[in-house]
Amino acid sequence: CIPRDEDCWDPKAWAEDALAWQDTRERFRRMQWMGYTDAFMARDARVQKYTFWDYQAGAWQKDWGIRIDHLMCSPHAADRLKAISIHRMARALEKPSDHVPVIATFAD
Template identity: 60%
Template sequence: MKIATWNINGVKARIENLCQWLKDSSPDIVCLQEIKSVDDGFPRFEIEALGYHVETHGQKGFNGVAILSKQRPDEVTRGLPGDDTDEQARFIEAVFSLPNDSALRVCCLYLPNGNPIETEKYTYKLAWMERLAGFAAERLLLEEPLILAGDYNVIPEPHDCFDPKVWANDALFLPQTRQSFRRLENLGFTDAVRATTDATKLYSFWDYQAGAWQKNNGIRIDHLMLSPEAADRLSSAAIEKHVRAWEKPSDHVPVVAHFDFEG
């Protein structure tokens, strides 16, 4: 099974690229972030024509997440628990049946950026990450394959960006941000990409400005975090960076992982 995450940066603007990538890459489950569309406005017809089921948690103009899947999910939950006043569409969870009569949980998440750091935006980011850790700890008790996939807006380590000095005072790289991310790892979650390689210059995001793509001035902020039951089934992971060179690209590229859930 191939599972992917991709911040699409506007699904309507990127629908041709998305459909081409779905044909080329043929993932079984895709987590999309920043769809920037209400549920009714999502271009589901084009995606359903390719054989995918569509579940969305949209928001007008910004944010918004979606899960596309070749198999219809058994359950879908929208919104990260823990704050009934949070109206930002940043989280959706789907449960799928596996061949061995067990369940696979896939959560698509779009963590807040958190900049500027001296504003309430950074406070919101840290609070959101605290809620995510609490949610993840509860889900681990189910002892099921669980994948937390999405744009984390977190650069985990210095080698996950082209120049740590550039990001030293950014919400994506502050020590408190990275500490919150490590809390997930300390719960028992595995970073799919880092489980398969320790290579440097592996990035999933390149800014549109200052020739970042051409210079490979990127950062790795899109992650698939795996519960022990999912990590045991991981066979490979990759960043499909060629998509960034397409016309009208997102500033992010898909991150994918392959799993063997048979038997």
């Protein structure tokens, strides 16, 4: 799911994709209403970062990405969240995945 327009390089380009449908976004919000926290949003909500770049049209080189890989935390885990990072440069490796790792650190 692309939860917000800010989570993609061009909301208009993704408007017809199931990842950005209002119904899909509503289902994502339902998880939040059940008490789950989007760990990235809890730490870096104002920062535009992506987790996926298509292999086509030079998307990586043009930074035409979307944030579709999420770490949803229970209330207990969210309270223990220390840091979260998106390892963008993994996409620059030879023969990379089109997704990059999202890594979180939690307090003991």
